[in-house]
Amino acid sequence: MAAKGALWLMMLPLVVPVVIATNTNNVYQPCADAKIQRSDGFTFGIAFSSRESFFFNQSLQLSPCDHRLSLSSSNSQLALFRPKVDEISLLTINTSSFFPDSYGGYMVAFAGRKYAARSPLAFVANSTYTVTSFTLVLEFQKGRLQNLYWKRDGCSSCKGKSNFVCLNKQDCAIRTSSCKGRGGAVDCSLGIQLAFSGTDKHLSVLNSWYEVENLRQYSLYGLYSNLRDSLTSQYNKFF
Numbered sequence: 001m002a003a004k005g006a007l008w009l010m011m012l013p014l015v016v017p018v019v020i021a022t023n024t025n026n027v028y029q030p031c032a033d034a035k036i037q038r039s040d041g042f043t044f045g046i047a048f049s050s051r052e053s054f055f056f057n058q059s060l061q062l063s064p065c066d067h068r069l070s071l072s073s074s075n076s077q078l079a080l081f082r083p084k085v086d087e088i089s090l091l092t093i094n095t096s097s098f099f100p101d102s103y104g105g106y107m108v109a110f111a112g113r114k115y116a117a118r119s120p121l122a123f124v125a126n127s128t129y130t131v132t133s134f135t136l137v138l139e140f141q142k143g144r145l146q147n148l149y150w151k152r153d154g155c156s157s158c159k160g161k162s163n164f165v166c167l168n169k170q171d172c173a174i175r176t177s178s179c180k181g182r183g184g185a186v187d188c189s190l191g192i193q194l195a196f197s198g199t200d201k202h203l204s205v206l207n208s209w210y211e212v213e214n215l216r217q218y219s220l221y222g223l224y225s226n227l228r229d230s231l232t233s234q235y236n237k238f239f
């Protein structure tokens with residue numbers, strides 16, 4: 001009996017981390033509603049298209065999941081991701097065969113349907129400039145996604161780097177003509193740093209955002225290069 005008890009105790013430290021890391025979110029579609037806890041996977045999408053195509057009646061920005069936008073029939077691309085909640089991740093979108101400017105040059109991050117959330121538009125690229133580095137904050141309340149927004153650092157990450165231009169005092173951009181496949185030599189793949197804030201469904205605080213702030217001084221590309229792959233696929237599969 002005593003021996004059995006000892007064995008059980010010894011096993012505990014091995015078993016517990018596995019249980020904590022189990023995914024409880026079985027929602028894999030970006031246009032469906034999920035309620036998450038820390039360590040769950042969370043699916044969201046990023047849509048690439050022109051500025052106008054994200055607006056209904058030229059004035060109201062809707063979620064790309066909203067059929068009134070009919071993004072699936074316009075010139076657009078979709079990337080889907082499933083990062084782990086509250087883990088620092090760098091998403092990459094390889095631009096060796098995908099030029100964002102040929103799909104309108106803007107992107108919107110989104111998830112959910114009844115509880116639809118979408119980010120503001122972010123400029124990615126046109127024939128002159130390409131922005132390659134972004135930070136996206138996913139804000140949850142009681143495990144539901146409330147808000148998605150782009151966090152800017154006022155171009156501090158490219159200060160003094162001669163091949164970058166600061167656009168609108170917020171985005172570090174490179175000349176599109178410097179990019180691979182466009183006449184230049186630079187890999188202009190997009191890097192999207194993720195951060196989570198708010199609370200999960202058990203009211204545990206998500207705080208990877210604070211870690212990202214502290215990490216800003218380092219090159220996140222170097223630390224997290226190729227952490228995740230992206231999947232750019234046809235819209236029609238998901239809408």
Ligand SMILES: *[C@@H]1O[C@H](CO)[C@@H](O)[C@H](O)[C@H]1NC(C)=O
Nearest residue numbers: 055056057058059060061068
């Ligand atoms: C679209 O906008 C116009 C004015 O800009 C307005 O008159 C019209 O009612 C709007 N349509 C819808 C469906 O909201």
Ligand SMILES: *[C@@H]1O[C@H](CO)[C@@H](O)[C@H](O)[C@H]1NC(C)=O
Nearest residue numbers: 092093094095096187189226
């Ligand atoms: C993008 O893909 C190309 C070709 O497969 C590869 O050479 C390049 O290293 C990739 N870039 C990134 C950032 O993964």
Ligand SMILES: *[C@@H]1O[C@H](CO)[C@@H](O)[C@H](O)[C@H]1NC(C)=O
Nearest residue numbers: 123125126127128129167168
């Ligand atoms: C590209 O975008 C920049 C910044 O928004 C703008 O100043 C420039 O006029 C645009 N160029 C073209 C060709 O659209």
